[in-house]
Amino acid sequence: MNQEEHVKLLGLWGSPFSKRVEMVLKLKGIPYEYIEEDVYGNKSPMLLKYNPIHKKVPVLIHGGKCIAESLVIVEYIEDTWKTSYPILPQDPYERSMARFWAKYVDEKVMLALWKACWGPESEREKLVEEAYEGLKCLETELGEKRFFGGETIGFVDIAADFIGYWLGIVQEASGVTIMTAEKFLKLQRWSEDFVGNNVIKEVLPPKQKLAALLKAQFGNAKSN
Known part of the structure; x- marks a missing residue:
């Protein structure tokens, strides 16, 4: 995976929504960089930049694109990495x-x-x-x-x-x-x-x- 395809995940350790994304990344064997966010305190400039609407985690950053909302992210991962561990049925x-x-x-x-x-x-x-x-x-x-x-x-x-x-x-x-x-x-x-x-x-x-x-x-x- 080159730098352009580098995957980053902005998350929160105790959030079931963040963990959904990590579960799918791990099941599919996709390397990623995890960045812990303090959503209850001072939100990072990165979070405010990539999710200015909701200012919440999780946020997936891939190839310069950002995706928010956990189930939307899971579908994005499924559509982008089709060949490893399917999450959604084909039918x-x-x-x-x-x-x-x-x-x-x-x-x-x-x-x-x-x-x-x-x-x-x-x-x-x-x-x-x-x-x-x-x-x-x-x-x-x-x-x-x-x-x-x-x-x-x-x-x-x-x-x-x-x-x-x-x-x-x-x-x-x-x-x-x-x-x-x-x-x-x-x-x-x-x-x-x-x-x-x-x-x-x-x-x-x-x-x-x-x-x-x-x-x-x-x-x-x-x-x-």
């Missing part, structure tokens, strides 16, 4: 379904889970019910498959990384339990297989460090 219908479920995870399930764990206690019962329903839909879609992508990790699995790893730590930090092995046997099995993958495991943030960050965030949320 147009299956490809569209993968996009549908990834969007469902992003816009419905993750948001519902976060609100259920971090939202006001007065609305907790309703929020937990919404999150529960979202997970049930995902469990039905997973069915008897090992991964949402079949026998290998695919687009929907990457989109659901928060559920696979972060959710358990969030539940511990917040004291709110939604996903258990008793209620979601298939999702729990999927989670173990996903987190147990050697490439995914290499990218995931340390559990204790992440737990400390989330507990601090939960404490701040309760005091505000």
Whole structure:
């Protein structure tokens, strides 16, 4: 890879969105330079230059071009490096379904889970019910498959990384339990297989460090 094709990733160590991109880069064996961003403090000139609209991570820089939004970046990587470890199906219908479920995870399930764990206690019962329903839909879609992508990790699995790893730590930090092995046997099995993958495991943030960050965030949320 020459300098013109050099890949840089602006990210945040504890962000499931940043980690989605790293997972795909690692699965495809693409060399990249990782640059940690302080999105809660002084944002770097590089971040402000390459993502002036949202000023958030992740941002992928490739050949002088910059791409923002994690799932958009994942699709860009898939389209640019087609020959190594396919993330999206080749069949147009299956490809569209993968996009549908990834969007469902992003816009419905993750948001519902976060609100259920971090939202006001007065609305907790309703929020937990919404999150529960979202997970049930995902469990039905997973069915008897090992991964949402079949026998290998695919687009929907990457989109659901928060559920696979972060959710358990969030539940511990917040004291709110939604996903258990008793209620979601298939999702729990999927989670173990996903987190147990050697490439995914290499990218995931340390559990204790992440737990400390989330507990601090939960404490701040309760005091505000």
